[in-house]
Amino acid sequence: LAHGSGGKATQTLIEAIFLEAFRNPLLEPLEDAAELTMNGTRLALTTDSFVVSPLFFPGGNIGDLAINGTVNDLAVSGATPRFLTAGFILEEGFPVADLTRIVDSMRAAAEAAGVSVVTGDTKVVQRGKADGCYINTAGVGLIEYPGTLGVATARPGDAVLVSGPIGEHGVTVLLARGELDIEADLVSDTAPVHGLVAELLASTSGVRAMRDATRGGVATILNEVARAADVAVVVDEDAVPVGTEVRGASELLGIDPLYVACEGRIVVIVDGAEADTALAALRRHPLGEQAAVIGRIKEDPPGLVLLNTVFGGTRICDLLVGDPLPRIC
């Protein structure tokens, strides 16, 4: 069950089962999208499945999530998203009105992202065999950016940026389930980031890697960077933009916003000398108004993410393991 949290268990599952079975040079980097070259044209290909409960939440629903998620995976790979596929698994008896709402959101999201949904598939399973509606999308994008992007290229001296306040999607969805009596005026941050990425890549050639901080949050991405590049990622806790509502809910739940999912926020690793330029570019875009430099890449200790806490200490920010269990004895 813990295998879906985006943390250590997911990592182990991916490495032990999928990477083992499908091992090939395109898969190996485990980036958000694979880069393919066909007839001299560089393409990015990605796929993602969407299961979210509830299906509708403030700021969006599973439909725009499914479009934005795949658009974003392409965008952070340096590609211009072009064509998407959509596959639906519907539970028998799923209301048509809901499906219509979902599909309408998908159309609107696709339009906003400048992509076309070009093929699809629908399966209906017995009542109780699915949680209403699951969506899978795959996407192809054209890579025109000349540089090489990838978390393994991060090197000491690089800066780490996020494009906006973190954790809003995850907390919104959790609260939308209606079980928690936590008052928070929050909407999901779900959005297509291709425009933001385009603005960034046009402003500087110093970008090493970008990631959309979905499941497992910013902390999980940073751990991937630290491991892939064998560097230390050092983050200043008070530089990380976190809204008061997200902070409050996290405090109550005993979770760290750094591990909470976003659906329209990107983490950018950029040459340290280009940090200001990159920050300015992000902030020019409406989705990046609250972008911030949150840390630096250092040499030591390799493979670890460190958080300089507001108290002046340094905490290790490891991959999340299952549910948050107390460690205080």
Place this chain on the structure above:
Amino acid sequence: MFRATDRDARRRLRCTVTGVVQGVGFRPFVHRLATELALTGFVGNDALAVFVEVQGSGDAVAAFERRLTAEAPPLSAIAAVVATDLPTADETGFAIVASTGGSGARTLVPPDVATCGNCLAELADPADRRYRHPFITCTDCGPRFTIIRDLPYDRPATTMTDFPMCAACAGEYEDPADRRFHAQPVACPDCGPVLWFTEGGARVDGADAAIAAAQRALLDGRIVAVKGIGGYHLACRADSDAAIARLRERKARDQKPFALLARDLAVARGLARIDAAEEHVLTCPARPIVLLRRRFGAPVAEAVAPGNPLLGVLLPYTPVHHLLFAPVPGSTAVPPELLVMTSANLSDEPLCFDDLDAAARLPRLADAVLTHDRPIHVPCDDSVVRVVDGAELPIRRSRGYAPLPVALGRELPPTLAVGGELKNTCCLVDGRNAFCSAHIGDMGNAETTRAFERAVDQLTTLHRLRPEVLAADAHPAYLTRAWAERHAGEPGEPALRFVQHHHAHVVSLLAEHGRIGEPVIGVAFDGTGFGADAAVWGGEILVLGNDTARYRRAGHLLPVSLPGGDAAVRNPCRMALAYLDAAGVPLAEDLPPVAACGRAEFAGVRSLLASGVGTVSCTSMGRLFDAVAALLGVRQRIGYEAQAAIELEIRAQQAQSIEPDGVEPLRFAVRDGVLDHRPVIRGLVAGLRAGEDPGVAAYRFHLAIADAVADCVGRIARDTGIRSVGLTGGVFQNVLLAGACRDRLEQRGLTVLTHHLVPPNDGGLALGQAVVAALAEGG
């Protein structure tokens, strides 16, 4: 083998002595003894042992053999003497031969020792060449563990290798009759390390000038970092609220009590009541911080240990400490009598001990620095002990104790245990001994991880040991477990074994009592441990049979929902809501924890409890203490670990003398090993509403736990025939609870084991882990 029978016949005997026999004046002692008995031969060191060959009359050799153990130096601890007769040889005189390296080290590294009386006398004697020398030391005292890089323990293997001895020191070092013979840190003002003082970029050289400058800075209320034996301390006036407030702010340490360094026993007696057993521990060569009963009106600022009836006090253990408390000749600086002394680090970070690190970290913490150039090889925090019923109860086992081994009484495969997450220590099993590291700290930060690796390196280097087994706690989020996983499992790497947290606590107790393999009923009460069912455990009664590597969970607290992970631990009022909810008590405004929660927090926590979202099942005794502390209005939010439970114990202790007359005792319902706290919670609420004094209620709560433990353990003892009960886990630092449990269990004719060598808290966990894993792997 032949043995001389004729008393006058000449005889030659070889003795191989193992144990703590290096760095404690053993070879000079042997030399003196042999010379006195007119024996010829030699004594030497290797990494394995001290070896001696003596030759002379049968009588003299026999006397030597007897007196070798009977009159061994006070700091030594002989593990074994193996004696073999040899053919006599042609020789004259008795020599000390050069140390030889060796493989498979078994010689024990001695701990650091407080400055001895002889050295103190010289320190104060204007005629002595080491008058006021800040690094005075001899074979009976001084730094050991913290300066040793390798074995055998000889000067080149210590951080003193950078200080070539002057002719006078070399003479003493080489003279077997001298009390500095082969004292590795021996030095003098001509050849030794130097002391200096810096403040705001200005440097004051010369020991006396530096000491006087430090005294002036302290008197002015400034925070002075002092380099000591195992690391840097921060010192300031103990009577200045302003100075202590700044110290707390810089260390990011809110409320946790600070220790006090008192000039001498007389000053300490002005602070606290000290009985004979406490005096003994306070003045012993290990010089730990002793938690003493504070005197009413003790001359310390409130901020030192707010609201705490105990004061942590220690006496000077380095020449620098002694000099700081004494007037400097020709100086007008007024020496202090009492100082707050705390490790120089941010809260939760490891001790600052190397000079590069100090240069980086100290400027934020200290106004000035009193330092020296003798390097510290390994950091070592001050130890903390409490004296209970005349015996030591270790709270933190570190300087003065580390790395003394725990004898296991059986041979186990080489095993390294990585310990817990907070108050981490690691432990290396080397055959028949378990070596516990000094206190390392809380693993959440990067500095501690580095300190942890250094401690592991030092242990394995000194013992020339490649562990075959790695032992770690089963908690999936412990960084120590992650470290163990990175260092095990591959070909050529040790096997990895996970040990359940409370099982490890119980076995640590068995191991220190030399009872591995004996059945025991283990009562393990603490804050949090990862349970075998993936829930949070901490109110456990485990049964261990003859196979110490296995346990059965025979009892536990009734589970409640812990809302919101570590956040519930930091906010006892949230835990109280969970227990009240479980007990079916309506969460009314008149209850202190309900009132303490903000409206949003209250609604949020209640919804977590109702939905189960963000909660985990929990049987922790520490959390029950937190909840009751909040329920009784004692503490709603904590600033340091276990604060609420500590304050609850204090309130109960203070109310002990008030007879709770005619009140029905609080009772857990004990059924099938489950200790059901709901009647206790309901009883406490009823008392609260009837206007009962919170202290009296806290006292009754302690007795209720002891009754429930006695009841539950009594039944298990009847069913299993096991007569030994162990009390372990951090909760048993609670002296009132431990005493009440002990009384009731002993009344039932059971033998009660408590901790005297390693702490009941997670600082002792590594020992239990090591033993369980080593046994499981084939011990």
